[in-house]
Structure formats: C-alpha cells, structure tokens
Amino acid sequence: xxxxxxxxxxxPMLRRGRxxxxxxxxVAVTGGALAILGxxxxxxxxxxxxxxxxxxxxxPAFLFSSEWRPNALPVLKLDGHGHTIRDPRTxxxxxxxxxxxxxxxxxxxxxxxxxxxxxLLLAVPLSLGAALFLVRxxxxxxxxxxxxxxxxxxxxxxxxxxLWGMFVLGPWMGGPARWxxxxxxxxxxxxxxxIGALAIHVPGLxxxxxxxxxGKTVLVPPTGRDIFVAGIILGIMIVPIxxxxxxxxxxxxxxxxxxxxxxxxxxxxxSCREMIFYCRxxxxxxxxxxxxxxxxxxxxxxxxxxxTAAVPTSPFMAGTTLSATLAGEFPEAxxxxxxxxxxxxxxxxxxxxxxVFNIVARYLVIGKWQPSAATAH
Amino acid sequence: xxGGGATFPNPIYQQWASDFGRQxxxxxxxxVGKGSGAGIGGLIxxxxxxxxxxxxxxxEELAKARRTGGDxxxxxxxxxxxxxAYNLRDLRGELKxxxxxxxxxxxxxxxxxxxxxxKSLNPHxxxxxxPICAVHRSEGSGTNFVFTSYLCTxxxxxxxxxxxxxxxxxxIGEGAQGNPGVTQALEETPGAIGYIELNFAIDNNIPVALxxxxxxxxxxxxxxxxxxxxxxxxxxxxxxKTLTVRLWARPGPNVYPISCFxxxxxxxxxxxxxxxxxxxxxxxxxxxxxxxxxxxxxxLAYAPLGQGVRQRVQQELDTITFNGQPLHHQP
Numbered sequence: 175x176x177x178x179x180x181x182x183x184x185x186p187m188l189r190r191g192r193x194x195x196x197x198x199x200x201v202a203v204t205g206g207a208l209a210i211l212g213x214x215x216x217x218x219x220x221x222x223x224x225x226x227x228x229x230x231x232x233x234p235a236f237l238f239s240s241e242w243r244p245n246a247l248p249v250l251k252l253d254g255h256g257h258t259i260r261d262p263r264t265x266x267x268x269x270x271x272x273x274x275x276x277x278x279x280x281x282x283x284x285x286x287x288x289x290x291x292x293x294l295l296l297a298v299p300l301s302l303g304a305a306l307f308l309v310r311x312x313x314x315x316x317x318x319x320x321x322x323x324x325x326x327x328x329x330x331x332x333x334x335x336x337l338w339g340m341f342v343l344g345p346w347m348g349g350p351a352r353w354x355x356x357x358x359x360x361x362x363x364x365x366x367x368x369i370g371a372l373a374i375h376v377p378g379l380x381x382x383x384x385x386x387x388x389g390k391t392v393l394v395p396p397t398g399r400d401i402f403v404a405g406i407i408l409g410i411m412i413v414p415i416x417x418x419x420x421x422x423x424x425x426x427x428x429x430x431x432x433x434x435x436x437x438x439x440x441x442x443x444x445s446c447r448e449m450i451f452y453c454r455x456x457x458x459x460x461x462x463x464x465x466x467x468x469x470x471x472x473x474x475x476x477x478x479x480x481x482t483a484a485v486p487t488s489p490f491m492a493g494t495t496l497s498a499t500l501a502g503e504f505p506e507a508x509x510x511x512x513x514x515x516x517x518x519x520x521x522x523x524x525x526x527x528x529x530v531f532n533i534v535a536r537y538l539v540i541g542k543w544q545p546s547a548a549t550a551h
Numbered sequence: 552x553x554g555g556g557a558t559f560p561n562p563i564y565q566q567w568a569s570d571f572g573r574q575x576x577x578x579x580x581x582x583v584g585k586g587s588g589a590g591i592g593g594l595i596x597x598x599x600x601x602x603x604x605x606x607x608x609x610x611e612e613l614a615k616a617r618r619t620g621g622d623x624x625x626x627x628x629x630x631x632x633x634x635x636a637y638n639l640r641d642l643r644g645e646l647k648x649x650x651x652x653x654x655x656x657x658x659x660x661x662x663x664x665x666x667x668x669x670k671s672l673n674p675h676x677x678x679x680x681x682p683i684c685a686v687h688r689s690e691g692s693g694t695n696f697v698f699t700s701y702l703c704t705x706x707x708x709x710x711x712x713x714x715x716x717x718x719x720x721x722x723i724g725e726g727a728q729g730n731p732g733v734t735q736a737l738e739e740t741p742g743a744i745g746y747i748e749l750n751f752a753i754d755n756n757i758p759v760a761l762x763x764x765x766x767x768x769x770x771x772x773x774x775x776x777x778x779x780x781x782x783x784x785x786x787x788x789x790x791x792k793t794l795t796v797r798l799w800a801r802p803g804p805n806v807y808p809i810s811c812f813x814x815x816x817x818x819x820x821x822x823x824x825x826x827x828x829x830x831x832x833x834x835x836x837x838x839x840x841x842x843x844x845x846x847x848x849x850x851l852a853y854a855p856l857g858q859g860v861r862q863r864v865q866q867e868l869d870t871i872t873f874n875g876q877p878l879h880h881q882p
Contacts, residue, residue, distance in 0.1 A: 241720070242720060243719070244691075244716060244717075244718040244719070245714050245715065245716030245718070245719050245720075246714065247711060247712070247713075247714050248711060248714060249711065250707060250711060258707055267710065340735070344739065345739045348739065348740060387659035387662065387722075387723055388658075388659060388660060392659075392682070393682055395681075395682040395683070395740070395742060397684055397725060397736065398739065398740070399725055399727070399736065400725070476689075476728065477728070480689075480725035480726055480727075481690075481725070481726030481727070481728070482689075482721060482724065482725055482726050483720060484720075484721075484722075492724070492726060494726075502689050502691075502726070503691055503718055513718075
C-alpha cells in the first residue's frame with residue numbers, strides 16, 4: 175500500500191512543485207526586464223535633472239548656438255579715447271563687466287553630422303558591395319573566411335582604430351611643409367596637402383583648403399587631425415556592422431524571388447538591383463545602425479578630430495563631436511554647475527539621438543522585415 | 552590619507568608620498584592624479600583629505616568649500632613653467648618669442664612663420680614661409696589656466712576674446728589631449744607650435760622657445776628661472792596677504808615669464824576628520840613637502856620653492872587647527 179503511489183496523488187504534488195518554480199522564474203525574468211527599463215528611466219532622469227541649469231539658461235537655442243565658452247569674457251573699461259584703463263595700484267586692466275559663460279551644442283552637433291555623413295559616404299558603397307559579393311558571387315569555401323574577417327573587424331576596440339588613425343593615417347594625410355619627389359614632380363607629402371594644392375586653383379573648391387581668420391582668407395594647415403580624417407576612421411569602423419547586417423538581410427531574400435527574376439531574363443545587374451530593392455528598408459536599417467555607431471563613437475574620434483569647439487569651414491579643420499566634447503571636458507567640469515549642466519544636456523541629446531537611430535533601425539530591420547527576423551543582428 | 556587632483560605635480564607627489572611613508576611607517580599617503588577640477592571637487596564634498604590644484608580656488612569654489620568645511624588653506628608646493636614647443640626642423644638656432652606675439656599666434660592674427668613680428672624678434676634666423684599650426688590642450692587643464700592667464704596680461708585682445716580658464720574657447724588651431732597628445736601633434740606637424748609643461752619638455756628633450764620677460768630679457772625656461780619667478784612674486788604675497796599670487800609676467804633678471812605654482816590644499820580647521828592624528832599627518836606631510844621634499848624637485852624637473860616663499864608657507868601651515876587648537880608640526 176505504501177509502496178504504490180496513485181497517479182492521482184502524485185499529479186497535484188508535481189504540479190505544485192512546478193508552479194512554485196514557475197512563479198520564481200517569472201518574478202526573476204520580469205524583475206530583470208523591469209530593471210533594464212528602470213535603468214534607462216533613471217539614466218534619462220538623472221541626465222535631465224543635471225541638465226536643468228543649462229536648459230533653463232539657454233533653452234532651445236542650445237541646439238543651434240555654436241558658442242562653447244566655459245569662461246566669462248571681460249569687457250574692459252575704456253576711457254574717453256577708447257584706451258584701456260589700468261588700476262594704478264595693481265597695474266591690472268580695469269574690467270567694466272563680464273559676459274557670462276555661454277554653451278551651445280551647435281559645433282558638436284555639426285561635427286557629429288559632418289563626420290557621420292562622410293563616414294557613411296565611404297562605408298555604404300563598400301559594405302553593400304561586400305555584402306552582395308558574399309551573397310551572390312563568393313565561392314562557397316571563401317564565404318566563412320571573409321565573414322570571419324568582417325566579424326573580427328567589428329570586434330576590434332575603437333581605441334585601436336584611434337591609435338591607428340593618430341599614428342598612421344593622420345601623418346599620412348597631413349604634413350603641410352614636407353615636399354616629396356614623385357615621378358619627377360615636387361608634391362607636398364600629405365594627401366590633404368595635395369588635395370589642397372589642387373583645390374586652391376579651382377574657383378568653386380577653394381573653401382576646401384582655406385578659412386577666414388579675422389576677416390582675411392588664409393590657408394588651412396593640414397595636420398591629419400581633422401573632420402576629413404575622423405570621417406575616414408569612422409567609415410572604416412562601421413563597414414563591418416553594415417556589411418554583416420546587410421549580408422544577412424540579402425541572404426534572407428526568398429530564393430524564388432531571385433530565381434523568378436532570372437527566369438524572366440534579368441541580367442545579373444538587374445537581378446541584383448531587384449534584390450536590393452526588395453529589401454531596401456531593411457538595408458536602410460542596417461545603414462542606420464552603422465550611423466548610430468558612427469555618431470556615438472568617442473575614443474577614436476577624440477584622437478583624430480583635433481577637438482575644437484567651433485564650426486569648421488573646411489574639412490581639413492579641427493572640429494568636435496557630441497561624444498568627444500563630453501569625454502574631453504568632463505574631468506574639469508566638476509565644480510561649475512552650468513558647464514556640468516551643458517555637458518549633461520549634450521549627453522541627453524546623444525542618448526536621445528542613438529535611441530531614435532536604434533529604434534528606427536530595428537523597426538526597419540526586424541519589425542517590418544519579417545523574413546530576416548531570425549538572422550538580423 | 553587620501554589626496555588627489557592636478558596631474559602636473561603627480562610624479563613629485565608620488566615621490567613625496569613614498570619618502571614620507573618611509574619616515575612615518577604608521578601613515579599612508581595616497582595621491583591620485585585625475586585633474587585639478589576633480590581634486591577641488593573632492594575637497595569640497597570631503598571625499599578627499601587634501602587636494603592638489605594648478606589653479607587656486609575661484610570665488611564660486613571658495614564659496615562652496617566655505618559652506619561644506621570652512622576656510623581653505625592653499626599652499627604652493629613646487630613651481631613649474633609652461634613652455635612653447637615648436638616643430639621647425641631646419642631652424643638653426645633658438646627661437647625667441649614674446650608674449651604679444653604668442654597671443655597673436657593663438658588668436659590667429661599671425662599665421663605664417665616668416666611674419667615680420669616673429670622676424671623682428673629673431674633677426675639672425677631664417678624663418679620658413681610655412682603656415683603656423685597652433686596646438687592647444689583640448690581637455691580642461693591647469694596648464695591651460697596658466698598659459699591663458701599669462702596671455703591675458705600680454706594682450707588686451709586675448710583677454711577680451713579668449714580670457715583665461717582651464718577650458719577656454721580658442722578662436723583657431725586644433726586641440727590635442729594632454730602633454731603627450733600635444734607633443735605627438737607637434738612631432739607630426741611641421742610648422743606646429745604648442746604649449747607643454749616644462750618637466751615634460753625636459754624629460755622628452757623637446758626644443759622650446761626663449762620667452763621675453765617683463766624686463767625685456769629673453770629667458771630659457773628651467774627650474775632655476777621658474778623659482779626666480781616665485782621669489783619675484785613675494786611682493787604681492789606680502790601686499791595682499793595671500794599665497795595664491797600669479798607667477799606669470801613678473802619682471803626681474805632671469806625670471807621666466809610663464810611660471811606658475813601648483814598648490815596643495817586642505818581645510819583650515821581639520822576638526823571634521825574627528826581624528827587628531829590624521830589631521831596632524833596632513834600638516835606633517837605638507838611640512839615635509841616644503842622642506843625635505845624640495846630637495847628632489849630639480850631632479851624631477853620641477854622648480855623648488857625659494858627661501859622667501861618657504862618661509863611664508865610655514866607661517867600659513869601654523870594657522871591650521873583641529874577644533875580650534877593649533878596643529879604645529881612636531882619634528
């Protein structure tokens with residue numbers, strides 16, 4: 175009697191045990207999910223509160239003003255003849271009043287947009303070409319090898335790209351005063367100097383290598399630490415991510431679709447165009463994810479950008495981006511509430527921007543484009 | 552004891568901390584070089600027992616500190632200098648510059664190396680016809696503070712357009728990170744000019760310009776000429792009854808014009824530490840810094856404090872108290 179357990183009594187026990195674990199697991203996973211949401215909410219809240227002093231002072235003009243000036247500027251007291259007055263006791267110039275510090279994210283926003291656009295111009299044709307090659311041309315034995323290399327590139331830490339940009343690419347691009355002999359011609363050593371030397375003779379392109387300082391036009395000394403180089407570095411950095419995602423997207427185009435085009439007599443070019451057109455919104459999503467990475471990149475940009483809070487008028491001039499401004503100025507901003515607030519507002523802009531990029535991109539790649547849901551990154 | 556702040560004096564503070572620890576085995580001094588601003592912030596919110604900073608507290612910081620812990624003692628620990636380094640490989644001889652010319656370069660008013668203003672200071676040099684690329688520190692730093700403060704005394708236009716501070720808005724040029732970043736940019740870019748700390752230039756053997764001082768003399772930066780600037784500032788220390796005086800733009804023989812103090816700071820009353828021995832340790836460490844500590848300064852390419860400055864720092868140290876009771880140094 176004791177040795178046999180009837181199924182009817184074992185059943186409920188088993189179910190009870192399982193339901194206890196169920197509840198535990200349910201609480202744990204729900205808690206985990208809520209914690210992530212909570213973290214995001216806290217992050218936004220903390221940034222928002224810290225940014226309040228700057229928001230109150232500058233309002234929406236913060237987004238457009240390119241003046242980033244953490245210190246007050248004195249306006250000197252002048253005598254009747256327009257000369258400065260010196261304090262007879264201290265021999266210091268007498269200050270009439272101060273113009274308060276001013277902060278605006280305009281220059282950083284411009285730098286972010288300029289470098290990201292330049293990066294996309296370089297990376298998109300390269301990545302889509304590589305993806306198309308992998309899906310349609312590459313021999314089967316080559317695909318895993320190239321795919322591995324692309325994923326390997328994506329795993330390289332950004333500071334390594336930055337160092338490469340600083341020590342290899344930058345000096346290669348810049349170098350205003352060195353001249354080298356190439357095929358019997360005297361040419362400036364750096365690529366930028368060569369572009370500049372050509373552009374100066376083309377009326378519409380002079381802006382590439384000149385800028386205006388105090389009303390007069392001067393040549394920009396190409397240094398290899400500017401928007402041009404930062405864009406190239408960013409372009410190289412986002413090639414792997416765009417390639418990997420668009421490869422998966424292209425791969426998920428139904429085979430019948432492609433066979434259909436070929437059956438209809440499409441050339442290789444026409445069928446590729448059809449393929450890209452078929453999954454264009456998912457490919458656009460892949461590009462957006464690359465853009466999100468370019469716009470948020472910090473270390474590599476900080477090292478090759480020249481870090482100057484002004485809107486550059488030439489691609490060979492130094493600039494700054496949202497993330498580079500944050501990384502560069504935060505350590506010394508600890509004691510000024512307004513500067514800290516302005517930096518927090520920059521962080522908030524960066525956060526919102528990458529949230530929007532990511533949400534839109536994910537919607538395009540995964541949400542709307544069902545077939546690729548399983549493979550998309 | 553936990554201290555932190557300016558990175559410029561970090562090497563010598565580490566040396567002092569370990570030497571002091573050897574003399575006082577029961578005390579452990581730690582100093583973390585993470586920037587003057589971080590040091591001051593740590594002092595204000597009392598996460599640090601003492602702070603190092605290249606710039607004295609400004610009014611806003613002083614007011615904050617008074618609210619949390621009362622008056623602050625700020626003593627010079629060593630002097631240093633900011634030097635102008637350049638990359639002109641074919642230049643035969645030493646470049647001479649003056650304050651107004653440097654201000655004009657960093658304002659973007661002088662853009663070529665063969666500008667008449669530079670030529671007139673260097674009549675014996677053949678200056679190349681290449682553009683000047685001005686390199687500045689991109690992140691906030693005490694070096695920026697000293698350099699811009701000096702240029703403000705040299706040019707009205709610089710004062711009204713840039714003014715001084717740890718981070719300022721530069722009208723032209725490019726930014727590089729830290730002394731190593733500026734040096735790297737200088738080495739890569741012919742025609743570049745930038746400012747770095749003296750000890751960094753000495754350690755890395757970088758050519759620097761002679762600067763014209765307020766007496767019209769061209770002076771090479773060295774620990775000796777920076778110390779001389781400290782002694783030249785004694786007048787103001789006595790006149791304004793403070794140790795936080797400017798060292799830049801001081802007249803006098805062999806006085807380097809872009810010199811500066813770096814400061815150690817703690818609260819004047821250390822009662823908040825609750826432990827008299829810890830309070831005593833801070834005073835003893837500061838005492839050590841301005842006495843035995845000065846002997847290693849020149850070796851590490853810092854400028855030791857002159858006799859007159861040391862004497863005034865001692866007087867200041869005697870004002871530190873623990874709940875109102877004086878904490879004299881006990882040898």
